[in-house]
Amino acid sequence: MSRLVAVSNRISIPKRGAAPGGLAVGLLTAIQARRGLWFGWDGETSEVAGSEPSIVRKDDVTYASIDFDKAEYYDFYLGFCNGTLWPLFHYFVDGFRYKDVQYEAYQRMNHRYAKHLAPLLEPDDIIWVHDYHLFPLAQRLREAGATQPMGLFLHIPFPNIEVLRVLPVYGELLQAMLAYDVLGFQTETDVQAFRSAVAYVWGEEALNADSSVTLGGRRVVTGVFPIGVDVDAIQREAVESQNTDACKRMVAGLLGRKLMIGVDRLDYSKGLVERFKAYEKFLETHPENQNRVSFLQIAPLSRTDVRAYSEIRRDLEQTTGRTNGRFADTDWTPIRYLNRNFPHDVLMGFMRSAQVGIVTPVRDGMNLVAKEFVAAQDPSDPGVLVLSTLAGAARELTGAIMVNPYDARGMAHAIQQAFNMPIAERRERHQAMNDVMRRNSITAWHTSFIETLESVVEPPKDFRLRFG
Numbered sequence: 170m171s172r173l174v175a176v177s178n179r180i181s182i183p184k185r186g187a188a189p190g191g192l193a194v195g196l197l198t199a200i201q202a203r204r205g206l207w208f209g210w211d212g213e214t215s216e217v218a219g220s221e222p223s224i225v226r227k228d229d230v231t232y233a234s235i236d237f238d239k240a241e242y243y244d245f246y247l248g249f250c251n252g253t254l255w256p257l258f259h260y261f262v263d264g265f266r267y268k269d270v271q272y273e274a275y276q277r278m279n280h281r282y283a284k285h286l287a288p289l290l291e292p293d294d295i296i297w298v299h300d301y302h303l304f305p306l307a308q309r310l311r312e313a314g315a316t317q318p319m320g321l322f323l324h325i326p327f328p329n330i331e332v333l334r335v336l337p338v339y340g341e342l343l344q345a346m347l348a349y350d351v352l353g354f355q356t357e358t359d360v361q362a363f364r365s366a367v368a369y370v371w372g373e374e375a376l377n378a379d380s381s382v383t384l385g386g387r388r389v390v391t392g393v394f395p396i397g398v399d400v401d402a403i404q405r406e407a408v409e410s411q412n413t414d415a416c417k418r419m420v421a422g423l424l425g426r427k428l429m430i431g432v433d434r435l436d437y438s439k440g441l442v443e444r445f446k447a448y449e450k451f452l453e454t455h456p457e458n459q460n461r462v463s464f465l466q467i468a469p470l471s472r473t474d475v476r477a478y479s480e481i482r483r484d485l486e487q488t489t490g491r492t493n494g495r496f497a498d499t500d501w502t503p504i505r506y507l508n509r510n511f512p513h514d515v516l517m518g519f520m521r522s523a524q525v526g527i528v529t530p531v532r533d534g535m536n537l538v539a540k541e542f543v544a545a546q547d548p549s550d551p552g553v554l555v556l557s558t559l560a561g562a563a564r565e566l567t568g569a570i571m572v573n574p575y576d577a578r579g580m581a582h583a584i585q586q587a588f589n590m591p592i593a594e595r596r597e598r599h600q601a602m603n604d605v606m607r608r609n610s611i612t613a614w615h616t617s618f619i620e621t622l623e624s625v626v627e628p629p630k631d632f633r634l635r636f637g
């Protein structure tokens with residue numbers, strides 16, 4: 170069995186007392202099974218970046234990490250990755266910024282990843298790269314002489330070509346993606362968007378009927394690999410954590426009211442401002458719910474050095490203040506808005522205690538919170554998921570109440586419907602979603618991606634060594 174080398178912008182190095190999240194656990198299981206290597210940034214920045222990766226071995230996994238210097242952090246990570254690619258790939262054409270100097274930093278960083286990773290590779294490795302931070306990595310590794318099979322999985326949406334071509338360097342990035350052997354996406358829409366971009370640049374003749382593309386004699390397999398969760402593990406976590414102090418306190422604070430919960434990284438793609446406005450509309454148009462339901466929104470801060478993120482934070486604080494000022498009572502706070510992290514099991518316990526889960530991104534690659542909410546429910550008395558049609562998860566979780574996240578009135582109506590859904594219908598919808606999630610589990614995700622990567626028989630041998 171080949172060794173698996175996983176590469177992601179950020180890696181989770183095991184620390185005492187800190188449990189990694191669902192995605193990290195899933196990936197780690199796959200790496201562990203193949204006594205593999207996980208390579209990436211350790212999350213630290215320093216004045217001068219270290220010259221060698223630092224290596225830690227634990228439980229059959231080797232962690233090789235690099236740090237960033239300040240310029241790399243600003244220009245590569247905050248700049249091109251999160252100020253250019255992230256907004257554009259989530260269709261925020263207005264919020265997108267492009268600077269040559271940041272793109273150059275992006276290319277330089279990918280070069281540095283390759284330079285540090287190449288000496289750690291073994292001939293029979295298979296290499297699985299994650300996400301938009303590392304589109305050019307395969308190209309750089311090939312130039313360094315690597316001939317191993319390489320796959321890229323994109324966790325975020327792939328935009329339609331009419332949006333993609335707003336980016337001055339879109340052609341170069343597409344070309345870079347074609348140095349991989351396998352390109353994996355969350356949904357069929359993303360694969361189609363990628364294929365239409367290839368056809369736009371190189372013509373329809375580059376597209377093969379079997380969903381691969383061929384360019385310059387190289388064949389690149391494209392496919393849909395919807396990321397999932399471990400339904401049974403989440404169910405266990407949710408049940409066990411209901412006895413924790415944190416869960417008991419949260420439930421006691423409801424004073425018997427029904428609960429709607431939202432859990433998201435604080436990001437403009439998650440549709441939080443629109444969601445808060447919809448909840449305000451719900452309290453206004455369905456006043457019988459005042460003082461009878463509570464909305465708990467957990468949203469830890471992320472990317473606080475990017476301006477768009479401080480703006481959304483301000484908007485949310487204003488909307489929360491207005492709604493609470495307008496509707497609160499001496500013993501009732503309509504929105505409880507918390508900017509903090511919780512251990513994963515506690516979150517699952519919170520979700521199990523909620524009658525409604527609200528997941529309304531204005532654009533999302535998949536959205537694991539939607540799947541976690543469903544998996545955490547008590548099957549005999551499950552809560553109801555209200556889900557944006559613009560989340561990748563909407564393709565699979567068709568038992569949710571679907572909403573357009575920009576339609577406040579429609580969302581208010583959906584929340585009302587969710588709180589009042591009869592138990593038979595709740596059970597039926599929950600069962601259907603659980604069945605799909607068991608099929609498309611986190612194990613199915615990494616197994617099928619790795620199998621596809623292993624099926625790539627002849628990696629290209631025509632890239633010459635460039636590092637001196």
Ligand code: ADQ
Pocket residue numbers: 190191192324325396432433434467468469509510511512513516533534535536537538541
């Ligand atoms: P993200 O945009 O980060 O991921 P998401 O899929 O929602 O989003 O996953 C977030 C994870 O963080 C969930 O497992 C959730 O439980 C956890 N989390 C959220 N808030 C938390 C808190 N307060 N405390 C602790 N944990 C918290 C990107 C893409 C998504 C895609 C994933 C995986 O943007 O579309 O689903 O990758 O591919």
